[in-house]
Structures are given as structure tokens and as C-alpha cells.
Amino acid sequence: GAGxxxxxxxxxAKRGQDVALRCDPISGHVxxxxxxxxxxxxxxxxxxxxxxxxxxxxxxxxxxxxxxRPEGSVSTLKIQRTQQEDSAVYLCASSLDRDQETQxxxxxxxxxxL
Amino acid sequence: KQEVTQIPAALSVPEGENLVLNCSFTxxxxxxxxxxxxxxxKGLTSLLLIQSSQREQTxxxxxxxxxxxxxxxxxxxxxSQPGDSATYLCAVASYxxxxxxxxxxxxxxxxx
Numbered sequence: 001g002a003g004x005x006x007x008x009x010x011x012x013a014k015r016g017q018d019v020a021l022r023c024d025p026i027s028g029h030v031x032x033x034x035x036x037x038x039x040x041x042x043x044x045x046x047x048x049x050x051x052x053x054x055x056x057x058x059x060x061x062x063x064x065x066x067x068x069r070p071e072g073s074v075s076t077l078k079i080q081r082t083q084q085e086d087s088a089v090y091l092c093a094s095s096l097d098r099d100q101e102t103q104x105x106x107x108x109x110x111x112x113x114l
Numbered sequence: 115k116q117e118v119t120q121i122p123a124a125l126s127v128p129e130g131e132n133l134v135l136n137c138s139f140t141x142x143x144x145x146x147x148x149x150x151x152x153x154x155x156k157g158l159t160s161l162l163l164i165q166s167s168q169r170e171q172t173x174x175x176x177x178x179x180x181x182x183x184x185x186x187x188x189x190x191x192x193x194s195q196p197g198d199s200a201t202y203l204c205a206v207a208s209y210x211x212x213x214x215x216x217x218x219x220x221x222x223x224x225x226x
Contacts, residue, residue, distance in 0.1 A: 004157070031212065042118070042203050042216030043158070056213065091157060101146050101207060103214065105157035 002026070004106035006092050012112045013082045021077045021109045025094030032075050033103060034067055035091040043091055049075060082113045116141045118206055120217035127224055133191040135220045137204035142182050148214070149178050149189050150203045158203065162189070194224045 005024045013019050025032050031050055035043035036059075045059040051072040060067070064083075069075040079086055089110050093103040117140045127133060137147070146165050150158040162171045162178040164187070170179040177190040187204060201221045205214040 033213065035214075035216075040218070042205075042218045043214075044216070045213035048212050056211070059213070093158075102148070102160050102163055104160070105150075107155075107157045110155075 004092055004094055004104050006090075006106040006109050008109060009107065010110050010112075012114065015084060015113055016081050017113075018078065018080045019082055019111065021079075021090050021111070023075045023077070023092030023094075023106060025073065025075070025092070026104055027073075028096070029094035029104075030072075030097045031095040031103075032069060033093040033095075034075070034077050035093065036061075037089040037091055037108070039088075046077070046090075079111075082111075084113050087111055087113045116144075116206060116208055116215045118204060118215050118217040120202075120204060120220050122220055123218065124221040125223070127194060127222075129194060129196060129224055129226050131194050131224075133194055133222070135189040135191070135202050135222070137187040137189070137217055139185045139187075139206050139215075141208065142185050143209060144182065145207045145209050147178075147180055147187050148205050148207075149176075149187075150205065152201045152203060152219070161202075191222075194222075196224050196226055199223045 007022045034046040037043040047067045048056040049069045064080045066078045089108040091108045093105045095103045121136045148163045149161045164180045175192040180187045201219040203219045205216045
């Protein structure tokens with residue numbers, strides 16, 4: 001079956017530009033996570049959804065970052081007024097339900113802000 | 115605040131060697147610990163998940179152990195192959211939170 005997909009795979013943005021990153025989780029997965037991975041580092045948690053409810057957004061680095069999952073399936077991570085320090089790989093993961101611990105990761109979106 | 119550390123940061127070995135990758139965490143109140151593999155430009159693939167009540171998990175040539183009280187986990191790779199070359203990440207999940215806390219990874223290269 002299809003895994004987690006993300007688009008675009010690569011994005012180059014000029015500083016100050018807004019970007020939107022899309023995540024399609026595995027069909028039927030209730031939980032969805034966004035992580036940010038800087039070069040040479042492990043992923044760091046950004047935010048978590050259970051269905052359409054955003055239950056934890058403690059990892060979002062600033063109010064320029066916004067995530068939504070309006071219908072409980074596809075999610076979008078939006079970054080406004082991008083800065084160079086936003087350059088990273090953005091990973092999306094989904095899991096079957098809150099008690100299903102295994103998270104399945106997408107290939108990520110590599111964002112480069114110039 | 116939970117912190118996860120992985121040693122070594124990088125490892126280069128000839129094919130056939132048995133390997134041990136180490137992961138340590140500061141808060142022993144974990145729900146589970148997972149080991150992932152990440153290939154360049156790719157997402158993460160889950161290798162093994164150990165529940166807090168378990169001591170080890172095995173999958174093929176991989177064996178992961180967990181000592182919760184000392185805050186340590188090891189990933190043992192038997193008879194390494196060039197196809198094992200990747201970055202290996204460990205991550206812990208704590209009670210009352212759904213997020214994973216990752217280490218910085220061990221970059222493994224197995225040469226023929």
C-alpha cells in the first residue's frame with residue numbers, strides 16, 4: 001500500500017517568501033506528526049494532530065509556522081516570511097491511532113531559503 | 115527535559131564485522147524506544163520498537179536491547195553488509211506525550 005507522501009520534495013525560497021508543505025498520511029491513520037531535521041541532526045518535533053485536532057504545537061519555533069489538517073487527512077505546514085534558519089528537511093509521519101506507537105515517515109521536503 | 119545521545123557519531127567498518135551502536139537518554143520514564151534507519155535523501159524507516167516493559171527485540175541480523183533504569187539502549191548489527199550503510203537514529207517516546215525525541219544519529223559506512 002501507499003506510504004506517507006510529501007510534496008514538494010524540494011523547495012527553494014527567497015528570504016521573506018511564504019511556503020506551504022503538504023503531507024498525505026497513510027489512509028486511515030489518525031495521528032500525524034511534523035518534524036524538522038537540520039543538517040547533521042536528528043529530527044525535532046514540531047506539531048501533532050489527532051484527526052483534525054492539533055493537540056500539541058509546542059515545537060513550532062515561531063508564530064511564522066502554522067500547520068493545519070482541516071479534514072483529518074492531508075496536512076499542510078505553512079511557513080510565513082521564511083528566514084535562512086528555516087532551511088531544513090521537514091518530515092511528516094503518521095500512525096494508526098494514538099496508541100499505535102510506530103510512526104511511518106514520509107521522504108521529507110528539503111527546504112532551502114536563500 | 116529528555117535528551118538523547120548517540121555514540122559514536124560515525125563508524126566505518128569492513129564488511130562482515132559485528133557492530134554495536136549506543137543510545138542513551140536522560141529521563142528513564144519512557145513509554146518506548148525505537149531505532150530507525152535513514153538513507154541519504156530519504157525518510158526514516160522503523161527498524162525495531164522496544165516497549166518500556168521489554169528488554170530486547172530482534173529482527174533478522176538486528177538486535178536492540180533496552181536498560182531503562184540506566185537510560186541505555188544498544189543496537190547490535192551482526193555480520194554487517196555494505197547495504198547496511200546509512201544513518202541510524204534512536205528515538206524515545208515518553209508518557210503523556212506523543213512526540214518522539216531523537217538522538218543525532220550514528221552514520222555507518224560498511225565497505226566491501
